[in-house]
Amino acid sequence: MSKVFALIKKEAHRQITGLEMIPSENYVSEDVLKALGSILTNKYSEGFPGRRYYGGNEVIDEIEVYASELANTLFGTKAAFVQPYSGSPANMAATMAVCNPGDVVMGLALTSGGHLTHGANLSFSSIFYKAVNYNVGKDGKIDYDSLERLAKQHQPKLIWAGTTAYPYKLDYEKYAAIADAVGAYLIADISHISGLIVGGVHPTPVNHVHIITTTTHKTLRGPRGAMILVTEKGLQKDPDLKSKIERAIIPGLQGGPHNHQTAAIAVSLEEAFKPSFKKYALQVVKNAAVLAKELGTISENHLVLKDLSELGFGLGYQAQVALEYAGITVNKNTIPGDKASPFYPSGIRLGTPALTSRGMKEADMIKVAAWIKRVLQEIKGLDLPTEQEKRKDFIKDIKKLLVKNKNLQKIKAEVEDFTKKYPIPGLYKHYGTKNRL
Ligand SMILES: Cc1ncc(COP(=O)(O)O)c(C=O)c1O
Structure with missing residues (x-):
């Protein structure tokens, strides 16, 4: 038996006997683990359901369509892309879909609880785009007034509403008023709180933003992975949004999807219902x-x-x-x-x-x-x-x-x-x- 299994056992011991309190971590169910460890990892499926570059994808198509349908029903969205390998590539694909290199993107500063991919130094989001950061105020809460001032001044193409180290609820209505006033795309990155939104204990951004991105492995309690969701408001702003996101995922950024991961996402979405x-x-x-x-x-x-x-x-x-x-x-x-x-x-x-x-x-x-x-x-x-x-x-x-x-x-x-x-x-x-x- 591979040495790796002894190491997995060691890690299992750590996970069982300690208190895991990293807020972006969770324990997935046995069914999620089974799907993740399945033979679906054997298959190449570049492309999207019904439009693959390889043969033999009838079943994979069914799995991916099923996962997308579950996501749309759960979040009330119009299109769901379940192929992003993880949260950061999902955010990169979403950015590529709505921005050209050099466009202004705005996100919460890392030091205020924002994520790397929302315009932090050394991230693609500030290397290929002109990043402007907004901050929290002295009370630790997002300073929507200064966000508005910065948006008017810099006229961003995209504003991120998302956090990675922020203990308060987000006011998506305020974000939308600011983004709409400057004609920016608004993306809610709900990675940390997607499980809370599904559970009805955090407001949903679905009626206020154009796109939602989320990892699937945090409060949503799925495998490591991510989704990009398009809202009704997003399609109204840009009827081509779906195809722009598809192009950004492949050929823009990725090759073959991780089908075992897609299946495990579907299992976790079933559980979230x-x-x-x-x-x-x-x-x-x-x-x-x-x-x-x-x-x-x-x-x-x-x-x-x-x-x-x-x-x-x-x-x-x-x-x-x-x-x-x-x-x-x-x-x-x-x-x-x-x-x-x-x-x-x-x-x-x-x-x-x-x-x-x-x-x-x-x-x-x-x-x-x-x-x-x-x-x-x-x-x-x-x-x-x-x-x-x-x-x-x-x-x-x-x-x-x-x-x-x-x-x-x-x-x-x-x-x-x-x-x-x-x-x-x-x-x-x-x-x-x-x-x-
Ligand atoms: C808000 C937010 N977006 C994106 C990500 C990136 O996810 P990943 O680590 O899967 O690339 C994270 C991860 O911490 C996050 O908190």
Whole structure:
């Protein structure tokens, strides 16, 4: 047997015994895993249903049409493209469909919680397009007034309404008023919140935007992948939008679609129709609200952004490492107006989608928050050096220091014990790993 299976077993152990709190992660169902691991990976299918470059695609066509139909029904859209390999290529294809190189694109700044593909430095979105970023205000919320001013000034061809580290609801009506006033395409990138939208716990952008993009592997709880959805409003603005998106996907950007992934997306969309998914989405939000409150902040969705400045300077990385040693996985994150560094920022980003998939509820979030607070006590005094040249060595030493910390080891044991009550969905048993270790 391949060495890889031993490594998968090792990773399964990590996923079972720890608290996965990266807000963009989740546990997929056994059926999603089965479709993803199926023989559909064997087939080449360049093109679209009924229009393939290769023979033998009758069944693949049925699968792709089925996935698209499910997506359109679920999101209330007019066309659904399920071939993008992942969120970033979906966003690139959507941009290519509506912009020419050099056009102005506007998106929320990375440091304000935006995504790389919405116009960040070093991303295709600022290399091939003229990127203008808008920001959150002092209250941490999107500053729609400054967005409007910037839009009037720069006349973008495309405005992105989407976030990757933002704990509040988005006001798509405000976005639409701004985009319509300057004649821009408006794309909602709902990657983080698509499951919440389907579950009815976040407003849908469908009547306000021209295109929706989403990854399928976050709150939507599908395989890694993405979709581009065209709205009625999008077709009214541009009747050719569907063919422009098709051309951007192939030949613009991709070759053969990942049919196993398409099938797994279809399975996850079927699951998202079930009443149990609505309950899940509601619980994700309830859990995040409790978690945020316990940590002294606010969440209106699935995600908590915790500013650690009250504990010291630039503690995000140290917190990430300490939490990892305590069996709690989160990621370091910049906070609005961060005074530390984008690499070693002042906050952490955490969320409840994966824990909620294990069946955890509000009372569990209080326990989880208590562990997090105990861990954070252990990094007090480990402030990021203000002198740039000292940072590299300091960061190297952090791991060595924290790995020996007895309190973190004790918390890890408590966390492991706690996770025994909450099996993870999925095929763990196929890797020779029992959920109860
Ligand atoms: C809002 C948003 N868009 C796009 C992406 C990119 O997705 P992927 O990592 O699948 O390329 C992400 C991923 O974090 C995201 O949060």
